[in-house]
Amino acid sequence: MLSTHIGTSADLPPWAVALAAVLAVASLALLLVEVRREGRGAGAIAVTGVLAVCALLAAVLRPARVAARETAVGPRVVVLADTSRSMALPGDDGRPRSDARDAAIARLAKRGADPEGARLVVLGFGDGPPTPLGDREGHGEASARAAHSDLGAALRAIAASAEERPAAVLVVSDGRLDDPPEDPSPAALRAMAASLRVPIDTVATTASAPADASIRRVSAAGAAVAHVPLPLRVDVGCAGGLACDELTVTAHELRDDGPPALLASGVAHLEDGKGTLDLTITLERAGSRIVEVAIAPQKGDAVPANDRRLVTFQVARERVRVLHVAGRPTNDVRALRQWLKSDASVDVVAFFILRTPTNDVRASTNDLALIPFPVDELFRDRLPSFDAVVLQDFDAQPYGLEKYLDDLRHYVLGGGGLVMVGGQKSFVAGGYAGTPLADVLPVQLGDSNDAPSADTSPFVPDWTPAGRSAPLLGPLRAAVGDELPEMPGANVLGDVRRGGVALWSHPSRKTRSGAKMPVLAIGDEGDGRTIALGVDGTWELQFSDLGARTAGRGHGALWSGLLGWLMRDPRFEPAQLDVVGGCTAGLPSTLRARLPPEAGTAASPAVRLEVTRIDGQRASLHLEAPRPHDAESVDFPLPPLETGAYSARLSAADGSATRHDFACEAGGDEWADTRPDPKRLEALAEATGGSFTMASDAGSLRLPRPTTVSAERHVTPLAPPWVWTLSAAALLGIHWIARRRNGLS
């Protein structure tokens, strides 16, 4: 339906209309002053003057009749609702803060339901750009799952969006935000809204803190390096009326080879509900290590879940500490030692057996440069300080190592690396069959030490399919291609054990099962890794015709790959694992495996994932997924997991495996500090020109006015322009005559 009103000519800009009106009013004011001063004939002058001014104004404005179809459109108001995990914490009434958030949004939506009310767009913010609230997660506590509360990222995303710019932004939160941080400057807050150029209104869901003692922050001074003490700063706090003057803090490493290992402990003294404790921990193993930092439980604590934090450290190695033990000096020992010593990143502790009881040295002890083999010190006291142990052509029994083979097994299960290199005194010939150490080698060693120990026929090892594609042998293949030197013989090895992969095999010798005998095999055992190399001729990668053609690079390339794989160098891992967006206890998550490009295989081999709780208290989770041809990553949806540390092992079709440890926490950083922060919201509103209110008063929040939009418009002049001009000229002339008659100029 059309509505009609009188307007000005459409060719006049608003400022010209205003200027004409101002000039008209000024003219009338001058006329009034003039008439008051002149008593004679004032009436005629005033009447003709007013008429002349009006006619002149009409000549400028040229009035028209406007018929238009117009509607009032409510302003677009973006409501940013906090969807972080902290909204699941108890609010003022004991119910989740998300309930107060949803109630506030409902009140605002009720106002938006008016015909000329605001158009509310409700988005949830947490990690990165905001998403429509309720599309996936719904409302209530289910929409309080984000691991962060990044308001800054949400505002930046709205400002960069191509959608209609909002007339106002309204934030509904508990105020415990990642960005802006606590106690921000007004300038920083203004900068957050600068790109939007609209005020930010804020609604606080919660005012009071629950009774809670918690670990608020764990920060490390620098990166974690194996064997190097790492200072930790632990911030603890008590709030909500919970009385605690001091809190006992402990740090344990969660391990899958035994109970949690205590790394450090101390007592934090609190003042004004806050305290800080400095601890120093030393992590001996590289890779991802999970440390539990916990406080003693407090009576009356409403949020006990944040009494402990699971912190994942990516422990690097400054230098790889290798214990190199050789049963006798040979060219193979020489080559390996020279390579180990040539690598500046490797710290070698070497012990070679240079004399046996049957040797006749024909000299007194003082004439010998020999020292006792410190087997007790090395394998009982110092073993955890090594990243890898290389047993090369070394038999356990004569040197008292037998009693430490179980310790070596535990060392591997706990994350250590072990290489057994072949020779006359290795594997079965070294007396390792049937020992605890045999349980962690990647190959079987036969039933007894009476089994044949060696095959002395020269041979050239065959590459297995897994060996051809294994990243750890990539450097060797780059140096020598498919070619390998002839080996003078091999230790007799059994079938590859579960979790092991053969990379080289014997061309003719078979295992008991009929499979080709492995010559080089790798395997994951517990938290550690082992390598079985059943030959003592890899030095011929250096001193041979092949070595001469490749400048001897093959030997270093082989050992670089073997040691790198043992130390979980990412370059040699068959896959990279990561939990997308982290893991929150009780919520489903996704584990992504990034795989190296496949070399044109027609089949689509499956990859298998095993997820195990590190403490072994729950059954393992087994998942399998086909590997897409055209993708380099595979996503495994994980069901909701309980709070704890987990180990994910990915096995490719060829048996190669990689491991990734991760932690699932109930609240993570979002629950570390349970105190709401309405002051932060108030400061944000004040700095950006918005208004602040509590959730209960959200309905009274002042929203922007609606905008009128014309859908159809017809403009008809009341008279032609010449009529207005002629009228103005005539009336001005009459006014001039009246003035002259009364003596005015």
Place this chain on the structure above:
Amino acid sequence: MRSPDPLRLVALAVGLAVVLTLLAPRPARAFGDAGAFDPRVLVTGSQTGPAHASAPARWAWELEQRTSAPARLHPSVVRADDPAIIGAPFLYWSGDAEIAPLSNEEIAGLRRFFALGGLLLADDAGAGPHGEPSAFGRAARREIARVLPDGAPIALGTDHVVFRTFYLLHRAEGRVEGPEGLEAIVRGGQAQVIFSEHDLGGALARGASGMWEQPVVPGGELQREHAIRLAVNIAMYVLCSNYKDDQVHAQFLMRRRAVASP
């Protein structure tokens, strides 16, 4: 019924033992010989063998008797221009007379050997009583200078690791007493060429009759024992390089030296 013939029974038992021995898995002893210390004899020009033919085998035998290191009791001989020169990390070059200049092929072969990290012992079998070099000693240095033009020999004092790789030695000795130390061309901390002016091979050489071939002067049999110990140490240096320089050994050996020194 005839009783079994004892002789036939014995013959049967011996035959069975032989068959079982042949059928049994071959002992692991042979496995690993390829990596054993091989005092390979280097011959160049018109040379046909080492100055003392029995010395390399005796060296290997002494090493096996005294240490855990395996050694080749029948050392190989390789020509400098033979592609097989790069088949093992050690060469033993000895002589007592002038040698012909190395051919281009011989120089190339030796360079390939050194490039892979090989070590050469040049033993002057004609050295004088006080280590005066013979024609071979001078020629060996001249020719090695052509092979390794960037390397110059430096003195290896008795504090070098080669004097404590197995035995604690206070000086170098061979058939002749010679200088106290050795000389070597060192690259990257590793000796590439060791020059001996002591005729180590002369002290090691032993004839088929079991008698030592050369008298050792001036120290007699004690000096011969010291020469053998030096040979053992050099072999251990080949196999273990600077193992005894590792910190864990260094302190221990320092204390022992202090005790053993007069």
